[in-house]
Amino acid sequence: MSVAQATRPPKAPAGLTHAELNALRADFPMMSAQTNGRPLVYLDSAVTAQKPQVMIDAATRFYEREYASVHRGVYSLSQHATDLFEQARAKVADALGAGKDETIFVRGTTEAINLVAQSYGRSVLKAGDEILLTQMEHHSNIVPWQLVAEQTGARVIAAPITDDGEIDLDSFERLLTGRTRIVAFTHVSNVLGTVNPVRQMTRMAHRRGAVVLVDGAQAIQHLNVDVKELECDFYAVSAHKHFGPAGIGALYARRSILDAMPPYHGGGAMIRSVDFGGSTYLDGPARFEAGTPHIAGAIGWAASIDYLETLDRQRIAAHEADLLGYARDRLSEVENLRVLGNPSERVGAVSFFMSNAHPHDVGTVLDQRGIAVRAGHHCCQPLMKRFGLPATVRASVALYNMRDEIDALIDGLHEVNEVFG
Amino acid sequence: MSDLRELYQEVILDHNRRPRNFGELEPPCSEADGHNPLCGDQIRVYVRIVDGKIEKVMFQGSGCAISKASASMMTDALTGKSVQDAAKLFEGFQAMVTSDMDATVGDEMGKLAVFAGVREFPARIKCASLAWHTLQAALKGAHEMVSTE
Incomplete structure (x- = not known):
């Protein structure tokens, strides 16, 4: 099954x-x-x-009556905004079956995949390593891997699909070798609607010691996603496909992997200390969230998740x-x-x-x-x-x-x- | 549905079904590739100039009815024209497909006036003009890929 x-x-x-x-x-x-x-x-x-109207209302209410930045001010309004933002993170994490401390807010699925390629990928890939994808991937789950392959000397390989539009599991398994470091594939094809056997593919990849990223852009709208059940290491989604605002998404990163990943963007809000002799960074999702985030986006997304829960x-x-x-x-x-x-x-x-x-x-x-x-x-x-x-x-x-x-x-x-x- | 018939006039549908001057032109000629990244339309235009006149122009590629018919009718319109006249026609075509809906179309456009309907479909203007942009590149002898983006 x-x-x-x-x-x-x-x-x-x-x-x-x-x-x-x-x-x-x-x-x-x-x-x-x-x-x-x-x-x-x-x-x-x-x-x-x-x-849904409730999503639009939540974002509007925030801008009209609650607006302030997060993780900044000592004043109540900013604290309230921070609470709303972090409650939204908990809600998104819950919708993915993930922990709050392994859910990173990003601009969308595309940024999530680029983050993994440039932070995790760039730090582990060496010349001759392989990144295994499938033929049914969206460009956003191809090009970030090509970029990091160019930077590291790794190779990008695509597993074939059948005429029915399903992954050819035998070929997929055969293409997994000792050289495979990262396997990235979509949960649901945006063209064919195919639902991939994610856990089976993840287990195959893990047996070879590879790390697995699942592109959940198309799945989040239709399936009950549970990253722990899928057993993947990374899962990327966009809020706008989940009845939420455009411009925000989330990356689930398994905590043990996330802790070892270097920052992706540098800036404020991700800092423990900055000195011209060198800087240190916060742990957890904050390390990857430099700059002022899409606060109303997170709040709106939480409202659409609340809405979906009423159904x-x-x-x-x-x-x-x-x-x-x-x-x-x-x-x-x-x-x-x-x-x-x-x-x-x-x-x-x-x-x-x-x-x-x-x-x-x-x-x-x-x-x-x-x-x-x-x-x-x-x-x-x-x-x-x-x-x-x-x-x-x-x-x-x-x-x-x-x-x-x-x-x-x-x-x-x-x-x-x-x-x- | 009158708008739709305005866009897909019989002559456009005919050129889509049976494109004229479709295929590869043997050298000597210059050629250029055109690409519309939004929809994936690909076209290659070949042109042979003899004594400042377009002796033959042909095209190959895949695309929607508008881009195919536009390329086909362009080849018909340009054969035998001087390079200067071709440039004028290109300007006229561009002006026509990007003009206001009520602007009148000059007689010099001839049969190409059927593409005036494209004005009402902003998403399709690039389809109509791809072949023309590619021809411009071929006339310049440029070999780089032309993109509508």
Whole structure:
């Protein structure tokens, strides 16, 4: 059994009723927005999730009535801001199954991976060492490793994926050798929606003595993440995919590894003492949080986590599975259309390609109907190359989507066929 | 849906389906590569100049209907034109696709006027102009990659 099955809520047949879904949609102001004179059909949550009103209110309240910097002032307002910020850290840590002292606030998943590459990677990698990735990685889980490989003489290697869009576990295991120092892969593919068997892959890597980073950008919106159960050493997420603000994210770093990592950025707020003869740094997450952080971002993120906790996650998961299954079925009705991959476990996204229309043209036709999808290479050029395509269209669903919106997508795709013949 | 038909006019769809002057031009010629990193469109434009005139211009690559049709119609429009006239047409094309929606399109644009509809789709302007930028690079004999970013 894969880890994804273990970390996801057990199968719950009942999704949401019509009334429940309507009530939930009312919590997200963008669900009643218009675009191009049509009601917005937002099928692009894999890129960024829309925001619940409570998140917007929490960030606004902070700016209007509670604003001060953190870890600075002796005055009450600053202490209160610090409390809110640190409570947010505890909440994020809890959402990841991590400890508060191993949860570092960063700008997002991209910065989290760069932090690990430049702090941990640069200090351990030597010429001839290998960094193992997979073919389904986002550019943000490729390029930081290429940069540190150039700096250290290490090599970046990618494990292949199957035609179904799943990791080829035999090859992955074979590519793990005594030279492998770091293994980095995504929990959920942003293009295919594939859920990787994280714990199995992590155990394989650990048997070879490698350290494991999991890119959780796409997982956090759909799965109950528990880094201890996944057994990984690093886990990177962005708040904006978790119904929180853009510009903040978190890196889980196993405490024993974090303590040995040198600073990534230098500046204020990470300092024990500074002297022109040399400086010393704080322990724990603070060492990696130089400068004034995105305080309202952390507070807003905590509010979206609070909001998610009011929902029945099992029924939400069932609702999302229903939407994705429905989308998959209805896409098969559309002529000239091919769905990319067929993973046994899929969450969030489905990508497809039309033989008669380029993804950008499909995107424009859909946009005219108020439907937002992603068209392009999804920052996954090696994956596009693997499937021999320049680009795809991706529709992604989140908890606030409904079957009617999938129907709107299908109608739009029929129009693509009318226009492009 | 009138906006959509404004963008995807029949002549554009036709050039998308059956691009003219599509393929590799044998030397002597100069060439340049163009790339739109946002959507992954790739194009290579070949041009052969004889006595200050564009004797032949061809292109290869992959892209959306707008970028393919634009490249195809560009090759049709430029064949036989002087390099100076080509530069003027390029300026005219750029001005047309980036102008206000109610600006009139001059007669000198000829068939290329079908791309005026792109003005209403800001996200697609780069698709329409990629081939033209790449041609400019080829005319300069530049071999560096052209990017729309």
